[in-house]
Structure formats: structure tokens, C-alpha cells
Amino acid sequence: MAQKSEIEWTDATWNPVTGCTKIGPGCDHCYAERFAERWRGVIGHSYEQGFELRLWPARLSQPARWKKPRMIFVNSMSDLFHKNIPKDYIDAVFDTMEAANWHVxxxxxxxxxLxxxxxxxxxxxxxxxxxIWLGVSVEDAAHKGRIEHLQQIKSDARFISFEPLLGPIGKVDLSGIAWAIVGGESGPGARPMEAAWATQMRLACEVYNxxxxxxxxxxxxxxxxxxxLDGAEWNGFPWQIVPKAIMAELANQAENGK
Incomplete structure (x- = not known):
């Protein structure tokens, strides 16, 4: 399944895999699980299996059919590096991304x-x-080791999602990171985010550009x-790493008032 996204930092979602399992406190109130489980048992629905892990080989070719460049969030309803996803299937996802290289x-x-x-x-x-932009999700200081793993990948397009931010991250090295997204948790039972935690990340981003x-x-x-946050909206985006094709498409959309 691929569709226009309501997520502010992307254009569309592409889910060649759906379903996942919890591995940390950031997963406790998973929006994807909450959505998928609404449809469990509904015969014929794409989530009739709920949030159980499922591969969708028929969706692998979707990006190649999108001729207009766009930014695509891969597996918004899963995690591509779940231990139960076969390596050859991950290969197929990367094959698609490499072939349809007019998208981000x-x-x-x-x-x-992993x-x-x-x-x-x-x-x-x-x-x-x-x-191909690679990112990690970090919800608190106990999980900032994920940032170190990301920094060990050779890429200029590394990003971090501090969402839901559930606690202070503390001292953090953001060397080599292009982009950081911060957000509080939403939905039933949402745990509050303190302003100091978010401001701390904003200031760290200033230090590391x-x-x-x-x-x-x-x-x-x-x-x-x-x-x-701190009296302003913060819409930072790593324009310096956006491929020229995407930049040209955004300029074209702006000219046409889209």
C-alpha cells in the first residue's frame, strides 16, 4: 500500500511490510498497532490480521509506478529491520529503492x-x-546508543526521530546527523513531554548544525x-541533501500553486 501522507515531514508512505513487535517504551502506545488492530478479523481488509507481521510482495513495485519524484516514508506501519523479515526480502526493498532512484x-x-x-x-x-535516508527513533537517554549505530553508517543523509520524546536525552553527540525531528506522544494514554527536553534537543541541534x-x-x-516551542515554529529540513530532481519538483509545485 502506498498513499499520500499526513505526516508533516514526508509526502507519501509505502508499506511493503506491515506489523511489528514492541522493543522499548517508545512502542508502548504505538499508533500503527492501534490503527491496525481496529480491523482485525475484518475479512478482505489489508489489516484483517491486525498488527501481526506480514510481507506484501505485490507492493514492492509501487514506487516504480510513481513517476513524479516524492519523499517516501518506508514502512510507516512496521520496521524494515525486524528480526523476522527475511534478508532477501529486505534486499528486494533496497533493490526497489535503488532502481526507482528519482524518489527520496x-x-x-x-x-x-541490524x-x-x-x-x-x-x-x-x-x-x-x-x-536513501536512514534514521533511528530515540525516545529517551537509555536508547541513545541507536545514534551511535547510525553514525557508524557511511551516509550524508542520517536523521533521528525523537518521537515520542519520553524523557531527557542528556548530553548527546549529533556529529554527522543531517536532521532531527522532535515530538510528543499522542493518542489514548499519551505521556506528556516536558518543554526542557525538547528545548535541550533544539539547542543540541544548533551546536551540531x-x-x-x-x-x-x-x-x-x-x-x-x-x-x-519556545514561542516559535521550527520547520528545519536538510535541504542540502535533497536530490536535484526532488528540488526541481518542489519548485514546479510552488510555481503552480500546489
Whole structure:
């Protein structure tokens, strides 16, 4: 399945895999699980199996059919580096991303060591193609080791999602990171984010010259608390790493008022 996304930092989602399992506190109130489980048992629905891990080989060719360049969030409803996804299937996803190289692909994982090991093998320790952006999700200080794994990948397009930010990250090295996204948790039982935690990350991004995007405070609904941090909106984006084709398409859309 691929569709236009309501996520502020991407254009579309592509889910050649759906379903996942929890590996940390950031997973406790997973929005993807909550959505998928609504449809469990509904025969014929793409989530009739709920949030159980499922491969969708028929979706692998989707990006190649999108002729207009766009930014694509890969596996918004799963984690591409889940231990139960066969390596040859991950290969097929990367084959697609490499072939349909007029898009930017945003791959986000909590399984950072598995991603690091995979891309090192695939590219023989060399650089990851510039249109494939690799990121990690970090919810608190206990999990910032994922950042180190990301930094061990040879890429200019590394990014971090501090969402949901559940605690202070503390002292952090953001060397080599292009972009950071910060947001609070939303939905039933959302845990509050303190302003000091978000501001700390904003200041760290200034020190390391990292584009900073503040997505939301969260709450019962994603936009319950708005998007202002320290009295301003923060919409930082790593334009310097966006391929020329994407830049040209964005310029064309702006000219046509889209």
C-alpha cells in the first residue's frame, strides 16, 4: 500500500511490510498497532490480521509506478529491520529503492544495529545512495546508543526521530546527523513531554548544525498542544541533501500553486 501522507515531514508512505513487535517504551502506545488492530478479523481488509507481521510482495513495485519524484516514508506501519523479515526480502526493498532512484526514501528504525550491519554488508562499507535516508527513533537517554549505530553508517543523509520524546536525552553527540525531528506522544494514554527536553534537543541541534523540526506537543490528539516551542515554529529540513530532481519538483509545485 502506498498513499499520500499526513505526516508533516514526508509526502507519501509505502508499506511493503506491515506489523511489528514492541522493543522499548517508545512502542508502548504505538499508533500503527492501534490503527491496525481496529480491523482485525475484518475479512478482505489489508489489516484483517491486525498488527501481526506480514510481507506484501505485490507492493514492492509501487514506487516504480510513481513517476513524479516524492519523499517516501518506508514502512510507516512496521520496521524494515525486524528480526523476522527475511534478508532477501529486505534486499528486494533496497533493490526497489535503488532502481526507482528519482524518489527520496526515508527509512526509520528502532533496530539500529541490524540496520547498520545490513547496510554495511550491502554496500561493502561504502556510502549509502544519497536518495536513501536512514534514521533511528530515540525516545529517551537509555536508547541513545541507536545514534551511535547510525553514525557508524557511511551516509550524508542520517536523521533521528525523537518521537515520542519520553524523557531527557542528556548530553548527546549529533556529529554527522543531517536532521532531527522532535515530538510528543499522542493518542489514548499519551505521556506528556516536558518543554526542557525538547528545548535541550533544539539547542543540541544548533551546536551540531543539525536541521531541527518540532512536530508537535501531542496529547489526546497529535495537534492538541500545537507546534510552538519556545514561542516559535521550527520547520528545519536538510535541504542540502535533497536530490536535484526532488528540488526541481518542489519548485514546479510552488510555481503552480500546489
Amino acid at each position: 526514501y526515508q527509512v526509520l528504525t528502532k533496530r539500529s544495529s 540496520m547498520r550491519n545490513y547496510v554495511r554488508r550491502r554496500y561493502n562499507g561504502g556510502p549509502v545512495p544519497s536518495h 543539525v536541521a531541527f523540526f518540532f512536530k508537535q506537543w501531542g496529547g489526546a490528539r497529535p495537534k492538541s498542544g500545537g507546534r510552538l
